[in-house]
Amino acid sequence: MNTNLFGLALLLVIGLAYPFVLPGYLTVGITMLLFIGWATSWDILGGWAGQVSLGHSFFVGLGAYFVALGQSRYGLAPWWSIMLAILAAAALAYVWGRITFGLRGPYFALSTIAFAEIFRLIAINEKWLTGGATGVFIASLPEPFGIDLFSRWTQYYLALAFALITVGIVALISTRRFGYQLRAVREDENSAMASGIDPTAVKLKAFMLSGALTAVGGGIYGIFLSFLEPHVLFYLLLSVQIALTAIIGGRGTVWGPAAGAVLLILSGEVFRTTFAQANLLIYGMLILAIVLFLPRGILGEVSRRLVRRRYARSAKS
Amino acid sequence: MADLIPFLQNIANGLLIGGVYALIGVGLTLIFGVMRTINFAHGEFVVLGMYAAIVFNQALGWDPYFSLVVALPVGFLAGVLIQRVILATIVDAPEESSLLATLGLSLIIANSLLLIFGGEPKSVLVPYASSTISLGGGVNLSIVLLLAGIATVVAIGGLHLLLNRTEIGRAIRGTAENRLGAELVGINTKRIHAVVFGIGMMLAVAAGVALIPLLFASPTTTGTVFTLKAFVVTVLGGLGNIGAAIGGGLLLGVVEVLGASYLTSEYRDAYGLVAFILVLLFRPEGLFGRSVQRV
Numbered sequence: 001m002n003t004n005l006f007g008l009a010l011l012l013v014i015g016l017a018y019p020f021v022l023p024g025y026l027t028v029g030i031t032m033l034l035f036i037g038w039a040t041s042w043d044i045l046g047g048w049a050g051q052v053s054l055g056h057s058f059f060v061g062l063g064a065y066f067v068a069l070g071q072s073r074y075g076l077a078p079w080w081s082i083m084l085a086i087l088a089a090a091a092l093a094y095v096w097g098r099i100t101f102g103l104r105g106p107y108f109a110l111s112t113i114a115f116a117e118i119f120r121l122i123a124i125n126e127k128w129l130t131g132g133a134t135g136v137f138i139a140s141l142p143e144p145f146g147i148d149l150f151s152r153w154t155q156y157y158l159a160l161a162f163a164l165i166t167v168g169i170v171a172l173i174s175t176r177r178f179g180y181q182l183r184a185v186r187e188d189e190n191s192a193m194a195s196g197i198d199p200t201a202v203k204l205k206a207f208m209l210s211g212a213l214t215a216v217g218g219g220i221y222g223i224f225l226s227f228l229e230p231h232v233l234f235y236l237l238l239s240v241q242i243a244l245t246a247i248i249g250g251r252g253t254v255w256g257p258a259a260g261a262v263l264l265i266l267s268g269e270v271f272r273t274t275f276a277q278a279n280l281l282i283y284g285m286l287i288l289a290i291v292l293f294l295p296r297g298i299l300g301e302v303s304r305r306l307v308r309r310r311y312a313r314s315a316k317s
Numbered sequence: 318m319a320d321l322i323p324f325l326q327n328i329a330n331g332l333l334i335g336g337v338y339a340l341i342g343v344g345l346t347l348i349f350g351v352m353r354t355i356n357f358a359h360g361e362f363v364v365l366g367m368y369a370a371i372v373f374n375q376a377l378g379w380d381p382y383f384s385l386v387v388a389l390p391v392g393f394l395a396g397v398l399i400q401r402v403i404l405a406t407i408v409d410a411p412e413e414s415s416l417l418a419t420l421g422l423s424l425i426i427a428n429s430l431l432l433i434f435g436g437e438p439k440s441v442l443v444p445y446a447s448s449t450i451s452l453g454g455g456v457n458l459s460i461v462l463l464l465a466g467i468a469t470v471v472a473i474g475g476l477h478l479l480l481n482r483t484e485i486g487r488a489i490r491g492t493a494e495n496r497l498g499a500e501l502v503g504i505n506t507k508r509i510h511a512v513v514f515g516i517g518m519m520l521a522v523a524a525g526v527a528l529i530p531l532l533f534a535s536p537t538t539t540g541t542v543f544t545l546k547a548f549v550v551t552v553l554g555g556l557g558n559i560g561a562a563i564g565g566g567l568l569l570g571v572v573e574v575l576g577a578s579y580l581t582s583e584y585r586d587a588y589g590l591v592a593f594i595l596v597l598l599f600r601p602e603g604l605f606g607r608s609v610q611r612v
Contacts, residue, residue, distance in 0.1 A: 052413060052416075099594075099598065100594075100597075100598070102598065103597060103598070106355045106412050106413060106416050107597060109413075109416065110355070110548055110552070110593075110597070111594055111597055111598075113545065113548075114545075114590045114593050114594050114597075115594065117545065117586070117587075117590055118587050118590050118591065118594075121583070121584055121586060121587045124583075125583040125584065236541055237537075237541075240420065240424070244417075244420075244421075247417065275428070275432065276432075277431060277436060278428035278429070278431045278432045279428075280424045280427075280428050280537075281424065281425060281428035281429065281432070283421070283424055284420075284421040284422065284423070284424030284425035284428065285421070285425060286421075287417055287418075287420065287421035287424075288403065288418055288421035288422065288425070290417075291407060291410075291414050291417050291418045291421065292403065292406055292407065292418070295410065295414065
């Protein structure tokens with residue numbers, strides 16, 4: 001826990017200093033922080049509970065559209081919209097999980113794609129609900145305490161808060177009863193049941209928490225984009241990107257998804273001119289390398305080595 | 318009677334399109350049945366076939382069907398190579414690893430195509446694009462669709478002969494049935510895996526070539542569409558079951574065409590996905606028969 005607290009403090013300090021050091025790269029910082037938050041939220045379900053979802057862009061879209069439509073249609077302030085989005089995301093995750101948690105392994109992953117694609121088609125075709133394929137524009141936002149939500153600086157600090165909260169929640173979970181239940185279910189559902197854990201209930205909780213947190217990030221992303229299109233927000237490749245970020249960084253570790261986000265967004269920036277739109281090429285090559293050589297992900301492998309060394313030392317003394 | 322002719326027309330078109338879906342699905346299901354690998358790059362293999370036809374058409378003026386002469390062997394070899402270099406090393410890892418590896422492969426293929434050819438959708442214009450053959454009674458078949466259907470029948474017939482009439486086919490079926498047992502009787506299952514992945518990729522490439530006169534290929538989106546369709550087709554029939562994948566393909570083709578003309582075309586892609594989830598949940602062994610293991 002102490003190392004996690006230290007890590008969070010470090011993230012806070014670096015996060016606060018970043019805009020002053022690199023004020024020209026605020027949008028990169030926002031993207032990176034959003035991906036830290038998304039990948040960490042994804043990992044609650046995908047890493048800790050072991051259920052790989054390739055449909056998380058649905059929750060991003062949900063959060064973003066709640067903010068945009070709440071503002072433009074009902075004059076609802078974004079913070080209320082985000083709270084509604086949290087409730088909606090948790091409720092939908094509950095129903096979705098109830099339906100599909102009977103499926104195991106790759107079949108669950110396939111069903112999440114199908115679900116998210118159906119929602120994407122709904123978002124594109126139901127114009128009365130989402131404005132259809134043309135998209136929605138956030139024209140005005142309230143100014144709480146005189147803070148301009150359209151300013152990149154505000155958005156940056158919102159994204160920083162989002163990243164800190166998600167990593168903080170996962171750090172907390174990792175040492176709590178819930179964290180142990182999650183790991184037990186991931187390793188072996190039957191043994192977990194034998195120890196009195198209800199696997200479906202645990203997985204449902206993980207899915208609801210994961211979806212709700214992702215939707216919060218989606219709301220911030222919506223403000224950041226201020227123009228929402230369904231095929232951007234509900235895009236399968238966004239789901240893939242979120243999942244791969246966490247897996248490359250290290251599934252089921254507190255800091256793995258965050259490390260993955262930093263690595264992938266940074267390399268995306270470095271190769272921006274070389275690859276242009278083809279920046280997912282990096283994701284493809286890295287995930288291939290991870291599967292072949294570091295199946296636990298970058299931080300997962302590092303922490304395994306550290307644990308081994310510690311045991312080796314304690315065995316020697 | 319007036320309503321019957323468009324209905325028959327739709328059924329005919331649906332069956333022909335469905336034949337191509339079946340071709341894609343058969344490759345996916347063969348790979349799954351033998352290797353237990355869920356191939357996420359299958360749609361990208363289809364797109365590779367499309368681009369092969371486009372390149373040969375633009376550079377040498379070849380008819381898309383003639384480019385099969387080059388595309389099929391190259392597709393087979395590429396599949397063998399991919400299996401040898403990537404998938405063979407993770408054959409004993411959890412099922413998810415091969416899913417992630419092929420997902421990575423699909424991203425690499427799609428984005429490499431994007432880098433090389435740019436993002437604008439491409440197609441091949443054939444002189445017979447709008448020609449049709451009348452079946453009598455007002456039902457017309459488009460030549461392009463008919464050729465695609467013929468290609469499907471030939472490919473699936475060839476696969477059937479290979480699997481049931483040859484020694485390597487027997488080895489493939491044995492490996493699908495029980496990998497360890499197959500090894501015990503002296504089958505080199507590593508070689509079989511490589512051959513099967515090669516065949517799967519070859520079928521996907523063939524489907525891509527057959528489809529290109531009908532639609533536009535774009536490097537990053539077309540592959541995903543066909544990967545999803547392939548999953549729908551195979552799950553409809555039951556993963557790992559070839560006959561069922563053919564049935565699933567034909568069914569998806571007909572459902573899509575009928576759904577688009579009698580319900581609403583906006584949800585054309587959703588019908589398959591809804592059926593997909595329902596089948597996964599309530600009949601995981603597929604609509605046809607019980608066996609999931611067999612090939």
